[in-house]
Structures are given as structure tokens and as C-alpha cells.
Amino acid sequence: MTDLLLVTPPFVQPNCPYPATAYLKGYLGGKGFAVAQADLSVELIGAVFSEAFLCRIFDRYAESEDANIRRIHALRERYCTTVDAVTDFLRHGDDTLAHLICNGDYLPQAGRFAATEGLGDFFGTLGTTECAKYLCTLYLQDLSDFIRATVTDKFEIVRYGERIALAIDSFDRLEEELSSAPNPIEERMFGLLEAHLDATQPACVGFTVPFPGCLLSALRCAQYIRQHRPGIRIVMGGGYPSTELRSMSDKGIFRYIDYLVLDDGELPLERILTGGPLVHTYTADGYHEGEGTVTHLERGCPDFEGLPHRAYLSLMEVTNPMHRLWSDGRWNKMTLAHGCYWAKCAFCDTSLDYICRYESVPAARFVDWMERVMAQTGSRGFHFTDEAAPPKLLKEISIEILRRRLSVVWWTNIRFESGYTGDLCQLMASAGCIAVSGGLETASNRLLERMNKGVTVEQAALAMRNLCYAGIMVHTYLMYGFPTQTLQETVDSLEVVRQLFRAELVHSAFWHRYAMTVHSPSGAAPERYGVRRRNDRVAPFANNEVPFVENRGYDIRLAGESLREALAHYMYGNGLERPAHKWFAGKAPATTVDAALVADQLIRPDAARLYDEKARLVWTGIAERHTEEGLVLYGASGSKHLKFKPHETEFLLRILPAAADLDRRFTFAEAAEIFREYSDDSFVAFYLSKKWDVMRSYGLLQI
Structure with missing residues (x-):
């Protein structure tokens, strides 16, 4: 019982x-x-996409006017004989099947395979297994179309x-x-x-x-x-x-x-x-x-015991590497902290418990939980599902992961704020972070201030720069239609996004139309944001979105279509030189955004290069080798011979073990005190030197 x-x-x-x-x-x-x-x-997904179930569904078929549905039924024998092998492959069964799948004649193909046109070069770079996953996903989507047409229109793979x-x-x-x-x-x-x-x-x-x-x-x-x-x-x-x-x-x-x-x-x-x-x-x-x-x-720790860990299917619905993380891979979903540490955005459900009540746990305890979950699931991949993971907590957890020498992979949602210095991003990457997602929303400073986002476009671009330079993929959520947003601001938002993609600071993005909800600050007081509620009716069952009235002066539906079309091109590296307003149907104003807005952030100094004697000095690099002229630093794929004065070499050999000892906090103040034992020169000058910058690139970090 x-x-x-x-x-x-x-x-x-x-x-x-x-x-x-x-x-x-x-x-x-x-x-x-x-x-x-x-x-x-x-x-149920596994049961639906099986030979036994499909044969039953095909037997129910009645003649359809849809040529694509008729084609799928005509290929029923091929579907029934391949479906179990396909689902087994997507469960990380026999990966050798990828070669057969990619040959082109193994899988029956219907309407969804039109999306494969022009992907040869892309998959040549990505690999056979990824190509096969993508083709198998199209195959399942074709079958889903057939199920919707013949069984129920309510069926989709994820809803x-x-x-x-x-x-x-x-x-x-x-x-x-x-x-x-x-x-x-x-x-x-x-x-x-x-x-x-x-x-x-x-x-x-x-x-x-x-x-x-x-x-x-x-x-x-x-x-x-x-x-x-x-x-x-x-x-x-x-x-x-x-x-x-x-x-x-x-x-x-x-x-x-x-x-x-x-x-x-x-x-x-x-x-x-x-x-x-x-x-x-x-x-x-x-x-x-x-x-x-x-x-x-x-x-406490989630308990995944009893779940069918071998039954999960990795799909690849889109070729974008960042988008794939949501549907491809066996991720352990965990929450670093309850709620949002910011909890002020006007569009967010900040009155609800899951947003407004912020609580974290000590990093050591959380990493204990990670190790327990890894033992349960056999997976080293983690998706931290936070509303916004705090930079300070990510720093502490990254240090704890490195201290325990864990090999893990993780990604999470963040706010693009100034706390994401180059050194913190490098620390996160060393601890297994491969990607982040975060909201740039309207990409307009006036509107970001109005919605109380707490960041500016410039701050966000700088954070994105630091993340990308550390090798961390970046996805950003974008918003259009926020109250009082003009067509000019919509064009300017697209221009900011264009510059971010051109500078390769963003790997993927998604536009969504602003929706006013009853639990958000804007839904609680629409008039404060320049609009009014359409009515005050409270439905007897479900209530969430607030209907509101606004005099926009432009067709927001057409604007949304234009934004999505432009973004679809940007994510494949296309159309990045086309003026932003040219994507809009009808007459649209040219952008007023400075053409160098994002480029200027690429040359701004990193906050981690501002000397702070209270900051922690951390060495995440590989053990160095001492030579007569200095040090040889080793990276995973190369090495660098740095020439130092003898006293500088002796100083570095002294502090690197201390900075590598993650059981204790070693500060810049301590490093400066040690430096004075070797030289009367300024430690700050040495810290600001190009040699130190090279050391930073190999893992000598200010945290």
C-alpha cells in the first residue's frame, strides 16, 4: 500500500x-x-510511437482529402517496420543506426521533410548522430500530423x-x-x-x-x-x-x-x-x-527514483544548438533557489509565491544534492530551472563543483546584469556551464526602465560579451508590444538584436508578444503603464491574461511577423547587413540606434580588471611548469611560455597553489602582501600588466 x-x-x-x-x-x-x-x-509517447499502436491507427484510416495524409498512409508498412528502431535510437540505444537513417532511403518521408532542404553543409559540420536525430524528429512529426488527422486534433508530442x-x-x-x-x-x-x-x-x-x-x-x-x-x-x-x-x-x-x-x-x-x-x-x-x-x-533534494530513465527520447526539433537544449539531452532538472532575487519586472507574476519568495541554500548542500541526483539518474547534465540564477550563487556553486573535481554539464536562466564579469563567466565555464538564457525583452532602455527590468541594453551586451568570450552559448528572450512601445522603438529593438547577432554575442533568440497577466504589476495597475483594462470581468474558472486597450498607431500583428522573419534569418547568419526597418511591411522609420552601440561594448574594460583587494583570487588552470625564463602555462589544447622576471616567477609559484586551494579563500590583499616579500614594485601595476591578462586567460581569476 x-x-x-x-x-x-x-x-x-x-x-x-x-x-x-x-x-x-x-x-x-x-x-x-x-x-x-x-x-x-x-x-504514453513511447506507447504511441510503437509498431503495435501505429498499426492500429493505420487500420482506422478513412480516405483523406489531404495529400500528405494519404502519402503517410500509403507508406504505412515502412512506418510500422521502422518506428520501434527510431524510438530506440532516440533513447540513445543503437547509435550505429544513425548511418542508415542519414542515407535518405531508410525513413519514410512526408511533408515535414521539406525542412531538410539546404541542410547538407550544416549537418556535415554537426555530425551524423545529430543529423539522424533531426530526421527522426521530422519523422515523428509526420506521424503526429497523421494522428491529428485520423485520431484526435488534440495530440502533439509536448502538449x-x-x-x-x-x-x-x-x-x-x-x-x-x-x-x-x-x-x-x-x-x-x-x-x-x-x-x-x-x-x-x-x-x-x-x-x-x-x-x-x-x-x-x-x-x-x-x-x-x-x-x-x-x-x-x-x-x-x-x-x-x-x-x-x-x-x-x-x-x-x-x-x-x-x-x-x-x-x-x-x-x-x-x-x-x-x-x-x-x-x-x-x-x-x-x-x-x-x-x-x-x-x-x-x-531538499529531488528524488528521481522510480522514473523510467531509459525511456526518455532526445529530439532535435530545430538545428540551432541553443534551442536544442530544451528537447535534446537527458537533463536533471533542479532549482538552485526558490523564487527570483530581483522580482520587480512589471510584466512578471511577481505577486505569486514562486516569484516573490526568494530563498537559496548553501552551495555545498546544493552540490551534495547534485551528486545524489547523478547517482540516481546516471546523468551528469543539469538544467537549473530558476527564474533567474543569482551571479553570487553561481559563483559559489562553480567553486564548489571545481573543489570537488566534478565533471558536470549545466545551463540555466539568468539576468544579463553587470555581475557577470569576464572572470566569473570563465569560472562558470570551467565548472561545466555551457549555456544561459535571459531576457533582453524590448531591447529599449526607455522601456526596460519602465518595466523595472534593472538592466540596460549596454549592461546586457557587456554580460553577453563576457559569457560568449568564455565559450558559453547565449539565448535571449525578446518582447514586443509592451504598453506605450512605438513603432520607432520596435524598429530600434530589432536593430539592437541585429547588432548582437552580427557581433556573435547571441546564438539564438525568441520574440514573444507582451501579455498582461493578473498577477503582474502591469496587470494590477494598467493605467500606470499607459493603458486601460478592457473590462473588469472575473471568469468563474480560469483567469490569467488581462485584456487591455491601447492606441498604438500601428499594426502590432504585422510588426510581430516582421520581427520573427528577421530573427529567423539572423539565427542562420543571414540578412545581418539589411537595415532593420526594411524587414517591416509598409512604411517604417529608419533606426535611431547608434550603429556602434554593441561594438562599443566589445572594447569596454571588464569589471574584473578593476583591482579589488577584497576579491578572491582563484586558479583554475592546469599545473604550470617552471623554466629559467618564466612559466609555461598549459591549456586543454595548447600551451604558452611566459617570460617573467625572477622575482615575479617566484611570486607566482608561491600564490598559484594558494589560489588553487578551493578549500580556503585567498584574497588579493594576501597576494599583495606576499608580493611585497619579493619586490618593492607595485603589485597593482603587475596585476594590470599584459602578462597577468594572459594568466587570466589560462585561469587566474578575480572572483
């Missing part, structure tokens, strides 16, 4: 577990509860019935869907769920619903449990209810579940399991606010 079965419903992501159930299992297991977890998302859950006023629309007969995909989902119920015999089942695209499947599962296991209590929580259902008055959902949890689920679930006073929980009787929270330290 299990106290609680935690379930990730279809569909979230196929390449790695969504971490919600693992965090809940880690906490509740530590409290003595018997907790199991299941990832129905990846299990299910999303359109139904988006901006849904009343639960009636969902209930209408739930009253229909299950389709073959849902029937297969029920079979997988039943197997877990049989194996665990839970007293309670909890569903995490992080996104709109898994609400319908979670409710379908709850409906099945209600009908076949009526004694089981059912809980639902996650990001979607925490943002969309906070003001819910429609009680229809409680015909399918018993509890709806808002915000972090650890304490609410503990109270439900023990019969204690409810906290942050809806029931059919209403909302129970309760008292108490669980700190990030108390939440």
Missing part, C-alpha cells in the same frame, strides 16, 4: 523528467510517507488539448470534452495508469499540471480513477492551477478531483496525507489559505 502516487500526465516533454514529482517525492519521502511516482507523459485549456472561462468546455468517448490515445493512457495503480495500490493520487497542455489528460486520468477506483483521493496542483485558477468560483472540477493545490505542493500534500489543517488548497467547500510554508532547504 502506497500513501501517494505522483503522476506527470501527458504531455510535457519527452527528453527528461519534469521535476515536480521528484521534488515532492524527496520531501514527503523524508517525512516517512510511502511515495511512488510515474511519468505517464514519456510512457495535449492545449487550446481547450487556454483562456477557458468556464469548466463546461472541459466537461463537454470529458463526456465524450475516450479516443485510442486516451485508452492507452488509461492502461498505463491502471498498471501503476495496480503496482502501487495508492490511497491518494496527485497530478502535477505545469502547463495548459496537460490539464485535459490529467482530468481524463482523474475521471478514470473516479470511475474505477472511487476510494482513491485525487489531488491536482502545479503551475497551471497556481496561475490560472487562483480566483476560481466554478466548482465543476471537484466532480473529478478532491483537492486543488496552489503554489508549492510539499506542505499542502503533507497536510492532506496526515489529515491536518489544509493550506493553499481548494476543495468543494472553498479555498483554505491556512498557514505555513516549506523553505527551499527543507524541500
Whole structure:
């Protein structure tokens, strides 16, 4: 008998577990509860893309007017005989199959393969395995098109019935869907769920619903449990209810579940399991606010035990190396700190707990958790899913990773602020950081100030420079349509982005249209941002986006299309010399941005070159060799012979071991004191010399 079965419903992501159930299992297991977890998302993907299921689907086919669907059906035998091998390959099974996949005649090809035109040179550089992943992803997308046309239009690899859950006023629309007969995909989902119920015999089942695209499947599962296991209590929580259902008055959902949890689920679930006073929980009787929270330290290490680690599929939906990180690779998802250390942006849900309550843990404790997770999953890759990872915490964790000599790979979300000096970025890269993502938003200083972003375009460009020079890939989120943004500012934003791509400071980006939400500062007081609410209506079920009225003076839809078209070219290195306003349909003003705005940041001195006697001196380099003329420094791919005066050589041989000892903090003040034992010259002058710059490039860092 299990106290609680935690379930990730279809569909979230196929390449790695969504971490919600693992965090809940880690906490509740530590409290003595018997907790199991299941990832129905990846299990159902594997079941759908299998020979047995596809043969069943092809047998249901009725003649289609769509030529592409007819083609896929005509190739049914090829699909049925290749699909198991394809999914096994995407699970990192037999990589030798990549050669056969790339030959061109192995995989049946339908409409999605039009995207392969002109990619020969790209994949010649990227490699056979990556090319095969991309082709297999197109293959699965073709099959997804067929499934949508013949089984249900709600199916996608990473979402299910999303359109139904988006901006849904009343639960009636969902209930209408739930009253229909299950389709073959849902029937297969029920079979997988039943197997877990049989194996665990839970007293309670909890569903995490992080996104709109898994609400319908979670409710379908709850409906099945209600009908076949009526004694089981059912809980639902996650990001979607925490943002969309906070003001819910429609009680229809409680015909399918018993509890709806808002915000972090650890304490609410503990109270439900023990019969204690409810906290942050809806029931059919209403909302129970309760008292108490669980700190990030108390939440502890996620527990991934019991998840099907060999079942996850690495897809490659786009060829951009930064975009691939979201769908390619087996990442352990962990959170460095709860909440956002800034939590002031006007467009962000800063009133909600997951943003406004910032808490971190000591670096040593967090790296303990990393080592525990590596042992559980067998993976050294980490995606830190923070709202914005603080530079100070990244510094401390990087030092701890290096101190333990761990070989790990990680990436995270940041704010492009001045704290990301060249030396900090190099330290992060030495500790395994390969990529960061962060918001540049409107790329306009006036609007960045208006939205209280806390950075300027110049600061962001400088941070991007330091990250890129350290070999860390950069993705930036971009925004258009923020209240009072003019067409001139929209053109100027594109010009900033053009300059960033031309300077190779950004590897990928994504434009999204500003949406005003009820939990953001702009949604709470639209008038302060120059717009007004369209109405004050509160929907009985889901509420998130605030409709507002603004006199723009230009077509924002066309502007968005222009921005996306330009960006699509920039990410392939094309169109970077074309004037920004030329991408816009109709008459658009030329940019007013200084043509050297970004280029000027490339020559600005790094803040890490400003002498600070309180700063820590860290040596991350490979052991040096002493010669009669100085030192030979070794890098992973080369070496450098630096000539020093004898006293400088002796000084460096003295301080490098101290700076390499990451068990203690060795400061520049201590280094300066030691330098005086060898010379009456100025230590600061030596620090500012070109020789020291070379030492920095090999790992002598000011942190």
C-alpha cells in the first residue's frame, strides 16, 4: 500500500523528467510517507510511437482529402517496420543506426521533410548522430500530423488539448470534452495508469499540471480513477492551477478531483496525507489559505527514483544548438533557489509565491544534492530551472563543483546584469556551464526602465560579451508590444538584436508578444503603464491574461511577423547587413540606434580588471611548469611560455597553489602582501600588466 502516487500526465516533454514529482517525492519521502511516482507523459509517447499502436491507427484510416495524409498512409508498412528502431535510437540505444537513417532511403518521408532542404553543409559540420536525430524528429512529426488527422486534433508530442485549456472561462468546455468517448490515445493512457495503480495500490493520487497542455489528460486520468477506483483521493496542483485558477468560483472540477493545490505542493500534500489543517488548497467547500510554508532547504533534494530513465527520447526539433537544449539531452532538472532575487519586472507574476519568495541554500548542500541526483539518474547534465540564477550563487556553486573535481554539464536562466564579469563567466565555464538564457525583452532602455527590468541594453551586451568570450552559448528572450512601445522603438529593438547577432554575442533568440497577466504589476495597475483594462470581468474558472486597450498607431500583428522573419534569418547568419526597418511591411522609420552601440561594448574594460583587494583570487588552470625564463602555462589544447622576471616567477609559484586551494579563500590583499616579500614594485601595476591578462586567460581569476 502506497500513501501517494505522483503522476506527470501527458504531455510535457519527452527528453527528461519534469521535476515536480521528484521534488515532492524527496520531501514527503523524508517525512516517512510511502511515495511512488510515474511519468505517464514519456510512457504514453513511447506507447504511441510503437509498431503495435501505429498499426492500429493505420487500420482506422478513412480516405483523406489531404495529400500528405494519404502519402503517410500509403507508406504505412515502412512506418510500422521502422518506428520501434527510431524510438530506440532516440533513447540513445543503437547509435550505429544513425548511418542508415542519414542515407535518405531508410525513413519514410512526408511533408515535414521539406525542412531538410539546404541542410547538407550544416549537418556535415554537426555530425551524423545529430543529423539522424533531426530526421527522426521530422519523422515523428509526420506521424503526429497523421494522428491529428485520423485520431484526435488534440495530440502533439509536448502538449495535449492545449487550446481547450487556454483562456477557458468556464469548466463546461472541459466537461463537454470529458463526456465524450475516450479516443485510442486516451485508452492507452488509461492502461498505463491502471498498471501503476495496480503496482502501487495508492490511497491518494496527485497530478502535477505545469502547463495548459496537460490539464485535459490529467482530468481524463482523474475521471478514470473516479470511475474505477472511487476510494482513491485525487489531488491536482502545479503551475497551471497556481496561475490560472487562483480566483476560481466554478466548482465543476471537484466532480473529478478532491483537492486543488496552489503554489508549492510539499506542505499542502503533507497536510492532506496526515489529515491536518489544509493550506493553499481548494476543495468543494472553498479555498483554505491556512498557514505555513516549506523553505527551499527543507524541500531538499529531488528524488528521481522510480522514473523510467531509459525511456526518455532526445529530439532535435530545430538545428540551432541553443534551442536544442530544451528537447535534446537527458537533463536533471533542479532549482538552485526558490523564487527570483530581483522580482520587480512589471510584466512578471511577481505577486505569486514562486516569484516573490526568494530563498537559496548553501552551495555545498546544493552540490551534495547534485551528486545524489547523478547517482540516481546516471546523468551528469543539469538544467537549473530558476527564474533567474543569482551571479553570487553561481559563483559559489562553480567553486564548489571545481573543489570537488566534478565533471558536470549545466545551463540555466539568468539576468544579463553587470555581475557577470569576464572572470566569473570563465569560472562558470570551467565548472561545466555551457549555456544561459535571459531576457533582453524590448531591447529599449526607455522601456526596460519602465518595466523595472534593472538592466540596460549596454549592461546586457557587456554580460553577453563576457559569457560568449568564455565559450558559453547565449539565448535571449525578446518582447514586443509592451504598453506605450512605438513603432520607432520596435524598429530600434530589432536593430539592437541585429547588432548582437552580427557581433556573435547571441546564438539564438525568441520574440514573444507582451501579455498582461493578473498577477503582474502591469496587470494590477494598467493605467500606470499607459493603458486601460478592457473590462473588469472575473471568469468563474480560469483567469490569467488581462485584456487591455491601447492606441498604438500601428499594426502590432504585422510588426510581430516582421520581427520573427528577421530573427529567423539572423539565427542562420543571414540578412545581418539589411537595415532593420526594411524587414517591416509598409512604411517604417529608419533606426535611431547608434550603429556602434554593441561594438562599443566589445572594447569596454571588464569589471574584473578593476583591482579589488577584497576579491578572491582563484586558479583554475592546469599545473604550470617552471623554466629559467618564466612559466609555461598549459591549456586543454595548447600551451604558452611566459617570460617573467625572477622575482615575479617566484611570486607566482608561491600564490598559484594558494589560489588553487578551493578549500580556503585567498584574497588579493594576501597576494599583495606576499608580493611585497619579493619586490618593492607595485603589485597593482603587475596585476594590470599584459602578462597577468594572459594568466587570466589560462585561469587566474578575480572572483
